[in-house]
Amino acid sequence: MKHKSKLFGLLAIITMLVPLFVGGISGGAEEGAPPAVSDTEPSTINMVLHKKEFDSMPKLTENTGELMEFKGKGLNGAGFTAYNITDFVYGLIKDKEVADAAAAITKAQEVAAEIEKGSSIKIGEKTYESLTKMGSKVGDEVTTAKVDGEDGIAKFNGLAYKTGDKHSVYMFIETTIPDNVSTHAAPLIVSLPLTNKDGKYLTTAHLYPKDVTFTDGKDLKTDGLQVVKDEGANKAEHIYGTEVGKEHDFTFKFTIPAKIKDNISYGFTDTPSAGLELVVPAAGINSAVTITPTTGNALVPGTHYEIVKNTDGGFTVDFKVNEAAVQALAGQTFTASYKMVVTDAAEEYQEFGNKITVKVGNQTYPYEAPKLIYGGYKFIKEDQNTKAKLAGAKFVITKRGAAADNALKFTKSGTKYVLDATGSTELVTDENGEINVEGLEYGNYDLHETVAPTDYIKLDAPVQFTIAPDTAEGATLIPSKTVDNVKKGLLPSTGGTGIIAFLAVGAALMAGAFIWYRKSKVNEEV
Known part of the structure; x- marks a missing residue:
């Protein structure tokens, strides 16, 4: 039995066997202090968990027996429960279920992982469907928190070095998973005794379980779009030019959280500001949002999740978290793709966009895409000499330099002409001599007079104008231009x-x- 204890003591257990974390075991009362060691075997040991979070799991690192440095941030709010599984591990060897200590630890990890998934595993005549079947809980759950200035700390003090006449084997399970974790730490198993490189007994062991937190992100396809404002690395604050009626491709990359296995509610909502609305194909709402996995099979609407279009023009996706197939997707990454059309509901020269809000249980996490913007213009038709406002003048608008027969199309909405590919090219001044156009992309345009007011001379050259905000001091939001006409028979x-x-x-x-x-x-x- 003494020989087996030595084997357990020499194992670099978690570092070697579990790809979901790096188990670091070393001694030391505080960082920078000499290791807390003893020349003789102690009766108890303190174990300190340093919980770290990463965007993706780092490479496995062999433990040195000292306090270790990792780039990951300390993660608070993760709850760990300790189990004494000494009899279970030694029993595997005694019953010849495994060949040696290393195989026993591997088997223990396998059983615990299956139980965490909600499954059971049979070994010999025994079925293990709960962690308490493997061993007894040691105290209450400990939640990681900031301790002495370091985040992600959970301490288990005074753990017995021996269970009966055997060196103890402890298992640490992440029993409370933070909402934003996509992959949580695998079962962490430590066997005693532990010694440092000088052969002295450690009285404090430092362990480094790691989680992967999801890094969801919302994006707008910007190929070919005019850059109105560039905010460098902060892409969510970029602004791109658009026009009414244009459809834009949006994507949302998300990772299903590990917590979904606990049947905690999970989903996300796209909330557009005025000026954007979800494009719903003739096939219906389920065809409006396509969800595809990075690898593996696609999710099926109605089976794995439900989509609902909201009254604000956005949508909500809710996952059926009680479905085993959905719970099995924990930690997997997906992309939601959809189109949104630009409407005339936005204010000219005011940025607009949409955001995704992920909801895990009662926690929310917002993500924004780059913004969009469009402009408008006001024309006032009047008599050059009397300044009387002239109704009934007819115009068309083209891109700068284009012929009048390539005019843009508009639809009259109230007092405004809104860009509309299915509308008419003709714009007519109202009783105030005004034409108000909106929904145009930033750029240079020409206003062509096609029919002058009765008894007035038609302009023989287009009126040039630019869609861009007027930044002059005292300027109104919507730029305007007066277009003069001269009566027939009079010199200008x-x-x-x-x-x-x-x-x-x-x-x-x-x-x-x-x-x-x-x-x-x-x-x-x-």
Whole structure:
């Protein structure tokens, strides 16, 4: 039996066998202090768990027996429960279920992992369907928290070095998993005695279980879109130009949390601001959002999850967490793909977008995509001389330099013309002489007059304008431009006292010429 105890003591158990964490075992009262060791075998040992979180699991690292440094952050809120499984492990060897100590530890991990999944496993005549069948709980669950300035610490003090006449074997199970964890630590098993590199007994062991926290992310396909504002690495704050009626591709990459196996509710909601709405194909809402796995089989709407379109134009996906097939997906990564169409509900020159909110139980996690923006313009048609507002003038709008027969199409909505590929090209000034257009992408455009008001001369050149916010001091949100027309039969005014003064001077000159002519005629007759 003494020989078997030595074998247990020499195992680098978790580091070698479990890919979901690196079990570090070393001695030390505090970081930087000499290891807490003893020349003689102690009666108890303290075990300190340093819970770490990562975006992805780091490479396995062989333990040195000292306090270790990892780049991962300490993770608070993870609950661990300790079990004394000494009799279970030694019993495997005694009953010749396994060949040696290493195989016994491997088998213990296998059994515990199956039980965590909700399954059972049979060994010999015994069936193990609960962790308490493997061993007895040691105290209450301990939750990781900040201790002495370090996050993710859980301490188990005063654990017995021996159980009966055997060196103890302890198993630590993550029994409370934080909501944002996609892959939690596998069963962590430690056998005693533990010694450092000098052969001294450790009286404190430091263990490093690790979780992978999900790094969900929402994105907008920006290929070919005009960059209006670039915020560098903060992509969610980027702004891209768009126009009403344009459809945009959005994606949401998510990882199903490990906690879903506890039947905790899980899903996500897309919430658009005014100006975006989910595109629902003729086949229905289930075809509007496609969820595909990074590897493996696709999720099936109605079987694995439900989709509902919301009144704000967004949608909600709720997973059927009580389904075994869904629980088996814990830790797997998926991508939700869908389209949203730009509507005229946004304010011109005001950014708009949408966000995804993931809900795990009662906890929420928001993610935002890059923003979109479009603009508008106001034209005022008036008499150049009297400044009277002119109704009934007809125009079309084109991209800068395009011919009038390539005009953009609009639909009248209230007092505004909204860009609409199925609408009409014709824009007509109202009783106030105004045309208001909205939903245009940032850029340069031309306004072509096609029909002038009655008795007015039609413009022979387009009016150039630019869709961009007016940043001048005191400027209104929507830029505007006055478009003048001249009545037929009148010369255009050049300013000063106006055409009336011009006509008065002309009449005086003509009268003077007539008088001169009459006088010269009288002189000729004399």
